[in-house]
Amino acid sequence: MTCLDRLKAELPHALRDVEDRYLEEPRGRWRGKALAVVAPSSTDEVAQVLQIAGEKRTPVIPYSGGTGLVSGQIKEHGAPPILLSMERMSAVRAMDAQAGTMVVEAGAILQNVHSVAEADGWIFPLTLASQGSARIGGLLATNAGGVNVIRYGNARDLVLGVEAVLADGTVINGLSPLRKNNMGYDLRHLLIGSEGTLGVITAATLRLFPMPSTTGAALMAVPSAQAALELLRMAQSQIGEGISAFELIGRAGFDFLAEVGPEVRVPLSEVPDWCCLIDLGLAQGAPEEALEALFAEAFEAGLVTDGAIAQSEQQRLDFWNIRESIPEANRRIGSVSSHDIAVPVAQVPAFIAEASGRLQKINTFRINCFGHLGDGNLHYNVFPQQGKTRADHQGEAAAVKACVHDLVHEMGGSVSAEHGIGRLKVGDLERYGDPGKLTAMRAIKQALDPLNILNPGAVLRSE
Structure with a gap:
């Protein structure tokens, strides 16, 4: 039986039509493909999908709210993947109003999480423009930031535990709400920010904060x-x-x-x-x-x-x-090139001044710079002059991107502050990332996903 035949036979209730909404990213720059869209309703069904995919050597891309901007949820080339949509796993499993914790499934929409927390006098402070459609699994997979990082930290700082399924179907039951737990490696922090390349997050224990008066x-x-x-x-x-x-x-x-x-x-x-x-x-x-x-x-x-x-x-x-x-x-x-970057906070003014001067050596552009000054994360976007379009600068886009990213690297910053690496920035990670860290990342990927079925080509280049 083919992979699709197995899915139809064993999980017919979970199959969804392969609609355009699963294949397009928000800015319309890429269009993916899919062998099937599977929307499991439980962690056991997620494990079942991964077991089938492993046996058939079929790639799997975890799909959350589809709001990512670095093509982490879109696969254009190679074998069509299974899109593993978390939309049916959206429950709030538990709310502890005494301890200030909430256990939610990966498909829970961020705005709904806010509402549940606030009903009991708490807040979950992760806040961003797409919170009406972004889902918890994707936010954790990319270690999302948002506007409140200066006070509360990134997504990684707001999670006490995760439940996840590894590439071979093994379930990690790590939803403990403990704040002190030194029993071995902290797999929670390894999975958060891994963009679905090491495992599929199915639920998380979230850390809540008192609602301001x-x-x-x-x-x-x-x-x-x-x-x-x-x-x-x-x-x-x-x-x-x-x-x-x-x-x-x-x-x-x-x-x-x-x-x-x-x-x-x-x-x-x-x-x-x-x-x-x-x-x-x-x-x-x-x-x-x-x-x-x-x-x-x-x-x-x-x-x-x-x-x-x-x-x-x-x-x-x-x-x-x-x-x-x-x-x-x-x-x-329509930008010539958009950049989600971070530099040390004290370097922000120097970066803005220097980047503008360097770009003028390429051409005359309009620059829209805005972002989270409190943590040094800028959205530094380069646009054509009025009367021109992105297409007029198509041949300069790569030079613009390199100009900005080279300066960020020189200043000890990051060319991916809060959107992740996805497929769009794999080359940037190779160019600017620490060689030792990349070696360790490849070893971890090989250990946890030896068949390279989990979101292949995202974060690390597929061989």
Whole structure:
């Protein structure tokens, strides 16, 4: 029997039509293929799929919300894979409101996890633009970041345990909520961030945090990226751990929104060259007062030139709508090359200045730089001038990418801050990654997936 025949015979209820939504990535740059789409309803069924795939030497790609931007969920070349969709495994298995933990299956949508936690007075702080469709399994597989990393850390910091299935069908029952557990290797951290190449995460024990008593936000215009960095330090000194997010937004983001939409209202007297979106969550005290005090001191020091402080939750959400609308404006214009990079926080202003100068030696571009200043993660995207399109610069895209990534590497940064490696950045990992680490990664892959059936070609190049 073929692999497909086995699946039809043993898991007919789990088979799904191979719809376009499984084969396309969000930016429309790649289109994958699939032998079959299988949506198991239990960990045992996941194990059964992997056992069949192993016997038939058929590749398997775990499929979560499909929101990844580095082609980790799309396989264009080689043997058609089984797409292992986690959409039917979406349950909240347990909620411990005393301990602040939640056990959820890999197919749980992030927004739903937020709602369940908040109903009991807790938050799960992983927050990002795609939270209405992104699923927990994919977020853990890529060690997702989001806007709250400055306070709560990446996905890896928010998980106490995982349940997963290895390539041969072995189930790892690691959902313990213990915060101290030194019984051998920590496979949880090995699987988180492995992008489905070492095992399939089927459930996780999430770490929750008390819901802040009050929240608030402000947009503050700053004269430079260096001033934004100094404002961050001042905010940390004044407010401390109450800072949930600290975003840097360049003028191009506002210009793009005005040019192609989505339409937003900018609550400042004029569009600034740079501004910071600061979000607070306090256990006590008024966020508005904390932000007003910060603005007053920063204005006196010449670090801010204008500002708006949210006077309601709706205004706070409106501020965030500006930030979350920028990626859509980027998509509508079409970039020459997009970069999800991180540099040491203190190096952010120097990187921005140097990168612009180096790119001008290639051509004249528009640069939309924005991102999470608090952890040094920038979305540094290069666009054609008005009147031109991405196609006009097709021959320069590789040089633009190399220019940006070379500088990131020189500054001790990472060319993949929060989106993962997928298939798009395999060459970058080989070029910029530490040789010793790559040797270890290949050895681990060989040990856990000797037949190379788990997401082959993602993260590590298939031989």
